[in-house]
Amino acid sequence: MNLIKTIAKNAAIAAQTLSLLNEQEKNAVLTDMAKALRENSLLILKANKLDLDNAQKGNLAAAMIDRLLLDEGRIEAMANGIETIINLPDPVGKERLIDMRPNGLEVKKMRVPLGVICMIYEARPNVTADAGALCFKSGNAVILRGGKEALNSSQAIAKVLQDVLLKHNLPVELISVVPDPDRALMLELLAQRDYIDVVIPRGGEGLIRYVTENSKIPVIQHFKGVCHLYVDKDADYVTALKLLLNGKTQRTGVCNAIECLLVHKDIAHEFLPLAAEALKLHDVKINGCSDSMQFFEHVTPLEEDDFGQEYLDLEIAVRVVGNTEQALAHIAQFGSNHTEVICTKNDDTARDFQRAVDASVVMVNASSRFSDGSELGLGAEIGIATTKLHAYGPMGLESLTTEKYLVSGSGQVRA
Known part of the structure; x- marks a missing residue:
């Protein structure tokens, strides 16, 4: 049996052991995981430095390096995320009539x-801890296939979590790591539908398209974040800025950053000069x-086909629209079903926007940066789903479960 099939089969066997754990027992393991991350922070940071050095030698984009970077604060955030999960009710076993x-x-x-659950991700070492803890609490085994950019960091974090599993006499295969980022092995992984x-x-557009097109297993896409801010004619300018x-x-x-500003034509002459000055102070292209x-003093002209880009940098697209309907049409064409924001004091306009816009998260007079599981009360998230089957939006514990029917009778037979 080859490496990938062995990893997948062992994960499936290990998953069965979780059904024997109650919520208190799961939380005891998670408590030790959070503690172990803090205690092993130097080990994790040492591994992360290897990844950062390789990234800089390979001229990795600044946005990717930011996602790759770990420091004491981000390790503490990972530990805090696990502790948040501990405080969430375990959805497994909950019944409803x-x-x-x-x-x-x-x-x-x-x-x-x-x-x-198989997680495939790029330069996001925090996914290792988030996914490991979320899957454990929700009763799932997880196979982690990180990109080569974060390989050392991901393996170090996973080893810390696996040591905790061993301490509690649980199989380490509950949190498995693919040790080689070779794409041929990923193809094998995507064929393991029996397990x-x-x-x-989670990653760039290219990775997600590749996984979707090559997987023989159902895929929940966490696609790019082309998020828009629509400033309505009834917006408060201070709030909008x-x-x-x-x-x-x-x-x-990050995927919940604003990439395109849409402004109603009736206020463009008032609001855009304010926006221009504010963005200039932050060196936004x-x-x-x-x-x-x-x-704008310095601006690059955009053609129709140029919209829809995820810049992931100090860069933004700007468009003047005739009304809310045009804003919605633009988002329908160029958005990515992630997060959309409207700034308006008109409740009717806000409600119309909420109902009509095609996005997994819709913000009214609130920043797109709140489109995050921890900010929405879900604890750590597995990601933000932009496909509509099974889950849509930030995926917390309940999104990692499904439901089965329980039918109880007293000897009834069908006529």
């Missing part, structure tokens, strides 16, 4: 784990449509 049938059958549904229940890719700057400049290399260019 569906119906009492006229013939006396009692029909319920029970939350159950998905089984074995793996779902694949969740706060949302713009926070969404664009607070952290550029402007790419504008023909109707917006007059308001």
Whole structure:
């Protein structure tokens, strides 16, 4: 049996052991995982430095290096994320009544784990801890296939978590790591439909398309974040500027950053000069449509096909639209079903936007940067799903489970 099939089969066997653990026992393991991350921070940072050195030698993009970087603060955030998961109710085993049938059958549904989850990701070592903890609490085994950029960091974090599993007499295969980032091995992984229940890719557009096109296993896509801020004619300018700057400049290399600013034509002459000055102070490069260019000192003209880019940098697209319907049409064409924001004081416009816009998260007068599991009360997230089957938006514990029917009777037979 080859390496990949062995990893997948052992993960499937290990997943069965989780059904024997209650919530208190799971939380005890997670408590030790959080503690172990803190205690082994120097070991993790040493491994991360190897990855950072390789990234700089390979001229990795600044946004990718930012995602790759670990420091004491980010390790503490990983540990805090696990502790947040501890405080969340375990969805596994929860029952709800569906119906009492006229013939006396009692029909319920029970939350159950998905089984074995395969995470494929790039320069995101924090995914190792987040996915390991979330999958463990939700009763799933996880196979982690990180990119070569984060290989040392991911293996170090996984080793810390696996040592905790051993301490609790649990199989280390509950959190497995593919030790070689070779793409041929990833293809083998994507063919293990007998053992793996779902694949969740997190990374760039190329990676996610590759996984989706080559997987024989169901895929939950966590696609790019082409997020828009629409400033309506009834917007408060101070609020709009706060949302713009926070969404664009607070952290550029993330999927919930604002990549395109849409402004209603009735206020463009007032708002865009304010936006231009604010963005200039943060050295944001402007790419504008023909109707917006007059308001910026330095601007690169955009053609229709140029919209829809995920810059992941201090760079933004700007477009003037005639009304909310045009803003929605633009988002429908160029958005990525991730997060969309409207700034308006008009409640009717806000509700219309919420109902009509095609996105997994819709913000009204709030920053796109809140589109995150921890900020929405889910604890650490496995990612933000941009496909609509099974899960849509930030995926927390419950999104890593499904439901099965429980039917109880007293000898009923069908006529």
